[in-house]
Amino acid sequence: MTVANNNFSKFTPEELRFLLRHFDTLDHDLGSVKSDIAQKLNGFSMSQLPDTFWAPMYELSFIECLGLLTHTFGISDKLKEIGQIATAQGKISNIANLLINNLNEELEENPEDSRKFALGVMSFSYVLIASVQSLSTYGCYINDLVKVARESDSREIADSALIKAIKIDPSVAACPTTAKRLSFAVLCNDTSFIGRFKKALSGKLGVRESKSYQKMRFILQVLHEADALNLSDKELKQLFVNELKIYSDSQSTSEKNLAEFTRKFKAQKSTI
Numbered sequence: 001m002t003v004a005n006n007n008f009s010k011f012t013p014e015e016l017r018f019l020l021r022h023f024d025t026l027d028h029d030l031g032s033v034k035s036d037i038a039q040k041l042n043g044f045s046m047s048q049l050p051d052t053f054w055a056p057m058y059e060l061s062f063i064e065c066l067g068l069l070t071h072t073f074g075i076s077d078k079l080k081e082i083g084q085i086a087t088a089q090g091k092i093s094n095i096a097n098l099l100i101n102n103l104n105e106e107l108e109e110n111p112e113d114s115r116k117f118a119l120g121v122m123s124f125s126y127v128l129i130a131s132v133q134s135l136s137t138y139g140c141y142i143n144d145l146v147k148v149a150r151e152s153d154s155r156e157i158a159d160s161a162l163i164k165a166i167k168i169d170p171s172v173a174a175c176p177t178t179a180k181r182l183s184f185a186v187l188c189n190d191t192s193f194i195g196r197f198k199k200a201l202s203g204k205l206g207v208r209e210s211k212s213y214q215k216m217r218f219i220l221q222v223l224h225e226a227d228a229l230n231l232s233d234k235e236l237k238q239l240f241v242n243e244l245k246i247y248s249d250s251q252s253t254s255e256k257n258l259a260e261f262t263r264k265f266k267a268q269k270s271t272i
Contacts, residue, residue, distance in 0.1 A: 054123040055174035058165070059150070062131060062141040069124050130169040136214040137205065138164055139221060139265050142172065150177040159193060166200040173201065213261075215246050220265050229266060233259040 057065050134142045142165045149162035162181060165172045172178055185193040219239075223229045231239065236258040240247040247254055 054127050055171045056176065057124070057127055058142050058146045058169075058172055058175050059177065060143060061147070062143040065127065065143060069127070126169070134165070134168045135221060136218050137168060139217045139268055142168055146172065146175055146177050149181065159196070163196050163200045166197065167203055167205060170201045170203060173197075212246055215244075216240060216261065217265065219244065219246075220262060224265075224269060229262075231262065236262055 057068070060068070131141050131143075134140065134145065138145065145161040145165035149158045149165065152158040152161070159181070162172070162178060166178070173182075181193070182197060184190070185197070220229065223231070233255045237249070237255040240258055241249045241254050247258060
């Protein structure tokens, strides 16, 4: 492949392969942070939860949500350094780790007095973790999915977005948007939506939400942020099949399938 002559000339294949390794590391690190949060919750009670938990924050835009988090927990001054990180997922992951590190220091200094503060930090850190997972799985933030569910004139599109958000973080069920939709479903005896809602709470993802597709969305997100997403069908095949080897061409339909996958990714970006 002649990199200088294609639309992703801002990245060499080696750089994109490096970012894929970063994706794997990030995926592992996020799992570790979630485990760390669960361990720290040992001995806490529901009565110690903050009065305002994190689910309503999904009703804000992600930028508003991020601004609230960094201001509340006093890490705004460190955002410039985080801004040097190459990908949105990497930036968000580092902010989550920063919150956890601040929490560890606070708990060491004031182990008893810091429990409510600790739960707040862990709750809001979970928002960031879920945001990274949503960005990799669906190409957009949970906040964006909730917005579509809240504002779309199409019931099908709205419900699809809401179900996706709940799959990533079941606490989305506590959002006002979800409460309104679920109440309407109960009133209308909409057993189809209620069934999808129950299934989504399990967090089980479909084939198109698997790790391979998450990696593809991750790369498309990188290209999107670099304004280098105008790839031809042949370039998409060359990138994902031959260079990155994250998509198979076993049935010789990869060029068509990848073009359709990318088209849907771009269409979603244009409507959020």
